[in-house]
Amino acid sequence: MTVATLPPFNTAGAELLTRLARPEVRELPAYNAGLSSEVVRQRYGVQHVARLASNENPFGPSPAVGQALTQLSLKAGLYPDPNCRALRSAIAERTGAQPDQVVVGNGSENLLEVLCQAFLEPGDRVVTLLPSFGLHEIYPRMMGARVQMLPVTPALEFDVDAWVAALTQGPAPKMAMLSNPSNPVGCMLDAAAFRRIVQATPQETLLVIDEAYYEYALHTNGFPDALAELRAQNRPWIVLRTFSKAWGLAGLRVGYGIASDDRLVQLLDRVRTPFNVNLAAQVAALAAWNDPAYMERCVSDTVVQREWLISQLRAMGVVMAPSATNFVFINLQRPNGPVAEALLARGVIVKPWKEVGYESFIRVSIGSAQDNTLFLEVLQDILRIEKL
Ligand SMILES: Cc1ncc(COP(=O)(O)O)c(C=O)c1O
Numbered sequence: 001m002t003v004a005t006l007p008p009f010n011t012a013g014a015e016l017l018t019r020l021a022r023p024e025v026r027e028l029p030a031y032n033a034g035l036s037s038e039v040v041r042q043r044y045g046v047q048h049v050a051r052l053a054s055n056e057n058p059f060g061p062s063p064a065v066g067q068a069l070t071q072l073s074l075k076a077g078l079y080p081d082p083n084c085r086a087l088r089s090a091i092a093e094r095t096g097a098q099p100d101q102v103v104v105g106n107g108s109e110n111l112l113e114v115l116c117q118a119f120l121e122p123g124d125r126v127v128t129l130l131p132s133f134g135l136h137e138i139y140p141r142m143m144g145a146r147v148q149m150l151p152v153t154p155a156l157e158f159d160v161d162a163w164v165a166a167l168t169q170g171p172a173p174k175m176a177m178l179s180n181p182s183n184p185v186g187c188m189l190d191a192a193a194f195r196r197i198v199q200a201t202p203q204e205t206l207l208v209i210d211e212a213y214y215e216y217a218l219h220t221n222g223f224p225d226a227l228a229e230l231r232a233q234n235r236p237w238i239v240l241r242t243f244s245k246a247w248g249l250a251g252l253r254v255g256y257g258i259a260s261d262d263r264l265v266q267l268l269d270r271v272r273t274p275f276n277v278n279l280a281a282q283v284a285a286l287a288a289w290n291d292p293a294y295m296e297r298c299v300s301d302t303v304v305q306r307e308w309l310i311s312q313l314r315a316m317g318v319v320m321a322p323s324a325t326n327f328v329f330i331n332l333q334r335p336n337g338p339v340a341e342a343l344l345a346r347g348v349i350v351k352p353w354k355e356v357g358y359e360s361f362i363r364v365s366i367g368s369a370q371d372n373t374l375f376l377e378v379l380q381d382i383l384r385i386e387k388l
Contacts, residue, residue: 024122024144031134035349046347050371053351054250055183055213055327058368059301061248061284062294068287072280080279087277087286091256094289095227100262103269104285106276108212108242108255113139114271115175115238119206120145124174127166129158131355133183133210145174151357156185156321156329160193164200172202179210180226181217184353184363186323190222191229198229207237212255213325215246215295219303220324227258236260245326246299247288253277254285302326306366312376316383327365329353336362339382346378 018026037049051058084104092099105111112135120126122144128136130149140147150162167176178197181188189197201207209226217223230237238259244250254277259265277285288295306323313320319331332339336352336359343350348371353361364375 024142028138028141029134031138032351032354034351035344037349040344040347040349044345044347046345048347048374050348050367050374052365052367052371052375053349053363055245055325055365056250057246057248057298057302057326058366058371059248059298062288062291064287064291064294065249065284068283069280072283075279078279080275080277080282082274084277084282087254087256087282087289090286090289091258095258097227097258098262100265101259103238103257103259103265103272104277104282105255105257105272106278106281107244107253108210108240108257109135110253110272110276111238111240111255111257111268112136112177112208112210114268115206115208116140116143116145118267118271120174125171126175126177127163127173128177129179129182129185131184131353131358131361133179133212136177136179136210140175140177148173152182152185152187157187158182158189158193160189160196163197167197167200167202167205172204174204175206175208176201177208177210179212180224181213181220181324183212183325184327184351184358184361185321185329186213186325186327187321188217188220188223188324191224194224194226195229198233201235203235207235209237209239211239212242212245214241215299216303216326217324219299223324230260233260236264238264243285243288246295247285248295248298249281249284249288252281252284254281299326302366305369305372309364309366309372309376316376316380318379327363329361329363332360332362334360336360339379342382343375343378346374346381348375348378350375 034053037051040049087104088099088102091102116139120140120143124145126140126145126147128147128149130151137147148166150159150166153159226239238257240257243254321329340350340352340362351363353363
């Protein structure tokens with residue numbers, strides 16, 4: 001059977017589409033999801049690809065996940081539990097929350113999206129970090145909110161004074177979107193700085209604490225216990241975490257939030273698609289959650305690798321931010337595009353940062369020992385050639 005290809009839109013058609021789209025959508029920047037391993041293999045003819053652009057766990061999920069998934073095909077014809085009851089109870093039990101305070105999403109990015117859909121109206125102000133995780137800017141803008149982005153300091157740390165000023169001056173922002181530790185910088189607010197920001201946040205501001213790298217940050221002294229701090233507050237908040245990083249489940253898309261109270265979860269329930277977390281994702285996340293020792297081994301290994309990589313890079317004279325995560329943010333002090341491209345040509349995928357002011361930075365995930373070594377060797381070659 002031959003399939004007729006449609007002629008491409010002419011200019012008038014393209015203009016029509018642009019006019020029909022919501023103005024907020026027309027202006028949205030595209031999320032930079034990077035290249036797949038397959039594309040890199042095909043485009044550059046490399047055998048091995050080092051995936052160091054998405055902050056995945058190089059060891060993958062616990063073997064218990066594989067076992068749980070093998071029994072799944074019998075149930076694949078049935079809708080999953082729309083309320084993720086088993087997973088929410090398990091998360092609640094270990095985090096000291098009530099199951100009704102827990103919400104699960106198709107990745108934590110899904111929860112960022114439904115939070116914006118549930119709370120933001122055109123013109124609302126949202127405060128977040130610069131540089132930022134792309135969706136902290138894109139989803140608020142999708143709803144027509146104005147996003148105030150607070151740059152990190154020249155030393156690549158949170159500018160706590162700027163946060164306090166942005167939260168306390170003028171009308172209360174509708175939402176504060178704070179990733180701790182930050183992505184892409186990797187810097188961390190310690191307990192005292194976190195408390196200062198929480199206490200400066202007006203009660204009418206929904207405080208969204210994105211802890212996608214929580215399990216790694218626990219290895220850095222001073223990382224705040226956000227849940228304990230926030231539970232002492234009479235205010236709306238939600239802490240987001242994910243199964244995509246330390247738990248090795250990025251491909252199955254599961255993130256969760258622990259909210260100040262069940263009414264916040266009920267509001268999100270009205271906005272999310274009813275079956276937002278599929279059956280395989282629920283089963284896999286529960287199996288992973290029930291094997292915390294495996295996750296902790298992965299995280300400990302990654303932290304050791306990170307410190308080794310940082311020491312090697314420093315010895316090469318490379319400048320970077322401190323990191324409480326599974327990645328490092330490197331200032332190449334030259335445009336990042338050609339370096340990232342040269343790394344790709346040798347099969348190493350990193351993320352060249354594109355936000356204005358940060359175009360000399362690349363974000364590099366901590367991978368397996370083999371991939372970290374490959375990255376170092378290739379970077380060294382590139383920097384040596386560029387010096388000639
Ligand atoms: C800060 C931050 N938040 C949220 C996410 C989204 O993670 P996921 O949707 O895979 O749970 C990421 C992923 O990179 C992230 O870095």
